[in-house]
Amino acid sequence: MAQKEIMEQQDIRKLDVTKLHPLSPEVISRQPTINIGLIGHVAHGKTTLVRAISGIQIAIPYSYVYRPFNTFGLTTRFKCELERNITVKLGYANAKIYKCEDESCPQPLCYMSYGSGKEDNPPCDVPGFRNCKMKLLRHISFVDCPVWLLRLFNLQNNFALCAKALEFVLCICNFLEQSYKIVGLACELATNMKITFRKLGHEILMTRMLSGATVMDAAFLLIAANESCPQPQTIEHLSVVDILKLQNLIVLQNKVDTIQEHQARKQFKAIREFLKGTVAQDAPVVPVSSQLNYNIDAVCEYITKIPIPKRDFVSPPHMVVVRSFDVNKPGCGINDMKGGVLGGTITKVVLKVNQIVELRPGIIEKNADGKTICKPIYSRIMSLFAEQNKLQFAVPGGLIGVGTSMDPALSRSDMLVGQVLGDIGTLPEVYIKLKIRKIKQLHRLVGVEKNDFGKQVSNLLKGEVLMLNILSMTIGAQIITVRKNSATLQLTAPVCTAIAEKVVLSCRVGGHWRLIGWGEIEDGVALDVQTIPAEMFS
Numbered sequence: 001m002a003q004k005e006i007m008e009q010q011d012i013r014k015l016d017v018t019k020l021h022p023l024s025p026e027v028i029s030r031q032p033t034i035n036i037g038l039i040g041h042v043a044h045g046k047t048t049l050v051r052a053i054s055g056i057q058i059a060i061p062y063s064y065v066y067r068p069f070n071t072f073g074l075t076t077r078f079k080c081e082l083e084r085n086i087t088v089k090l091g092y093a094n095a096k097i098y099k100c101e102d103e104s105c106p107q108p109l110c111y112m113s114y115g116s117g118k119e120d121n122p123p124c125d126v127p128g129f130r131n132c133k134m135k136l137l138r139h140i141s142f143v144d145c146p147v148w149l150l151r152l153f154n155l156q157n158n159f160a161l162c163a164k165a166l167e168f169v170l171c172i173c174n175f176l177e178q179s180y181k182i183v184g185l186a187c188e189l190a191t192n193m194k195i196t197f198r199k200l201g202h203e204i205l206m207t208r209m210l211s212g213a214t215v216m217d218a219a220f221l222l223i224a225a226n227e228s229c230p231q232p233q234t235i236e237h238l239s240v241v242d243i244l245k246l247q248n249l250i251v252l253q254n255k256v257d258t259i260q261e262h263q264a265r266k267q268f269k270a271i272r273e274f275l276k277g278t279v280a281q282d283a284p285v286v287p288v289s290s291q292l293n294y295n296i297d298a299v300c301e302y303i304t305k306i307p308i309p310k311r312d313f314v315s316p317p318h319m320v321v322v323r324s325f326d327v328n329k330p331g332c333g334i335n336d337m338k339g340g341v342l343g344g345t346i347t348k349v350v351l352k353v354n355q356i357v358e359l360r361p362g363i364i365e366k367n368a369d370g371k372t373i374c375k376p377i378y379s380r381i382m383s384l385f386a387e388q389n390k391l392q393f394a395v396p397g398g399l400i401g402v403g404t405s406m407d408p409a410l411s412r413s414d415m416l417v418g419q420v421l422g423d424i425g426t427l428p429e430v431y432i433k434l435k436i437r438k439i440k441q442l443h444r445l446v447g448v449e450k451n452d453f454g455k456q457v458s459n460l461l462k463g464e465v466l467m468l469n470i471l472s473m474t475i476g477a478q479i480i481t482v483r484k485n486s487a488t489l490q491l492t493a494p495v496c497t498a499i500a501e502k503v504v505l506s507c508r509v510g511g512h513w514r515l516i517g518w519g520e521i522e523d524g525v526a527l528d529v530q531t532i533p534a535e536m537f538s
C-alpha cells in the first residue's frame with residue numbers, strides 16, 4: 001500500500017514549527033523522535049530485543065560492497081561474530097509503539113510494536129478485539145551501541161568523573177577490540193538509494209561514538225536471567241549510567257525462558273539488590289524473553305511512559321553528516337542522475353524538502369597566494385527519508401537520509417563526513433587552528449594490545465601529532481603550544497565547529513590511534529569562507 005494511504009500526510013505549506021512536538025502525528029507517523037540506548041553485558045540479548053520490538057536485526061555489515069537491502073539493516077552476521085556471539089555495532093533501528101483504542105482491551109496485551117514502515121492504525125491482534133484499531137503512541141529509535149557514552153561529553157564541568165567513567169568503560173571495549181572491528185551505519189533513502197557500510201577500527205569506532213552528537217533520551221539495561229547478577233560489564237555500565245544521571249532507565253531481565261520461575265524470582269531479588277543506591281534504584285525491572293517475545297508488550301507499555309524529550313524546533317537547523325553517498329550506478333544517464341545523498345542526525349530543528357542549505361566547510365582549495373580557502377556547498381534538499389519512510393520535513397531523532405541537488409561526485413565515498421549542514425549563513429566558523437582548553441588526559445592507555453596494557457599516557461608535547469574527533473569529523477593536528485590543561489593545535493584540514501564543542505584527542509601508539517583524552521574548544525583561527533548571500537537563493 002502506498003505510504004500516503006497508511007501514514008499521516010506531511011504538508012510543508014501548513015507546517016508551523018512553533019506547534020511541532022515530538023508526538024505530533026505527522027511527525028511520528030514517519031520518523032522516530034525518541035532515542036533509546038541499549039546497554040548491558042555482552043550477549044545478554046540487546047540485538048534480539050531490538051528484533052523483537054522492531055522486527056529488525058540491527059545493522060551488522062556483511063561486506064563492504066554496496067548492496068540493496070529489503071529492510072534497513074537486515075543483514076548476515078560475520079562468521080566470527082556468530083562463533084563468538086558478540087557484536088560491535090553502531091546501528092539504528094526504528095520501531096512504532098501502539099495501543100488498542102478499546103480501553104477494555106487487557107493490559108499489557110493492548111500494547112504492540114511494529115517496524116517503522118507500519119501503518120498508523122493497524123488492527124489489534126488481541127483475541128476478542130480484532131475488530132478494533134490501534135493508535136500510534138510513540139516512534140522510537142534504538143541505538144544498539146554504547147552511544148550513551150556520548151552523554152559523558154555532554155556533562156559540563158565534570159571532566160574528572162568523565163575520565164573515571166571513560167577509563168572504566170573502555171576496559172570493556174578492550175575485550176571487544178580483539179576481534180571485532182566493524183561498524184555499520186546504514187541509511188536507506190529510496191528504492192534507488194543503496195545502503196553502505198564501513199569497516200572501522202575499534203579505536204575509530206570509540207572516538208566516533210565519543211565525539212558524536214546523538215543524545216539518548218532513555219536506556220534499556222539488559223541482564224540475562226541465566227547468569228548470576230551482576231556480571232562485570234553490567235556493573236561497569238550501570239556505574240556510567242549512574243555518573244551520567246540518566247534518569248529514564250528500564251531494566252530488562254532477559255532470557256527468562258531459560259530458567260525456572262523460582263530461579264527468576266531469586267534473580268529478580270538479586271537485581272533489585274544490585275540496583276539499590278544507584279540511579280536505577282527505582283527503575284522498573286521487567287522479566288522478558290526477547291527470543292520468544294515474552295512480555296514485550298509490557299516493555300512497549302514502559303516505553304510509552306518515558307517522558308517526552310524537549311526538542312528545539314525553532315532555531316536554525318543543524319545536521320552533522322555521518323555518511324555521504326553517490327547513489328548513481330556506473331553508466332547512469334544524465335537524466336536519471338541523482339544528486340549527492342547525505343546521512344546524518346539532526347541535532348536541532350527541522351529540515352524541509354526544497355529548502356536551500358549550506359554545507360560547511362564545503363570545498364577546500366588553495367588560492368593563487370597559496371592560502372587555504374573554503375567554498376561552502378549550496379544545495380537544495382530534494383528528498384528526506386527516515387529508514388524507508390519518505391518525509392517532507394525531518395526533526396531530531398534517529399538517522400535521516402537527505403537527498404540533495406549537489407554534484408554526486410562531491411558526496412562519493414563518505415567524502416562529506418564531518419561537514420555540517422544548515423540554513424544559509426547560520427553555520428559556525430571554519431577553523432584551521434584551534435585552542436583547546438580543559439584538557440583531561442586518561443591516566444593509562446585503554447583499548448591496547450596486551451604488551452601495552454596499563455601503559456601510562458604521556459603528557460602532550462610540542463610538535464606531537466594528534467588525531468582529533470570533533471562531532472563526526474576526524475582530523476589530524478600538530479601541537480604548536482602546550483600548557484597544563486590547554487594546547488594550540490594546527491589542523492591538517494579545516495573544520496566547521498563552534499566554541500565550547502567537545503574534542504576527543506588520540507595519539508599514535510604501536511601503529512594505532514589510541515584515545516588519550518579530551519577537551520573543549522576555547523578559540524581558534526578561522527578561515528575565509530567564500531559565502532553567497534542568502535538573498536541570492538530567494
Ligand SMILES: Nc1nc2c(ncn2[C@@H]2O[C@H](COP(=O)(O)OP(=O)(O)OP(=O)(O)O)[C@@H](O)[C@H]2O)c(=O)[nH]1
Binds near residue numbers: 046257290
Ligand atoms: N533463550 C533465549 N536466548 C536469548 C534471548 N535473548 C537473546 N538470546 C540469545 O542470546 C544470544 C545473544 O543475544 P544478542 O541479542 O546477540 O546479544 P547482544 O547483547 O546483542 O550481544 P552483543 O551485542 O554481542 O553484546 C543469542 O544467541 C540469542 O539468540 C532470550 O530471551 N532467550
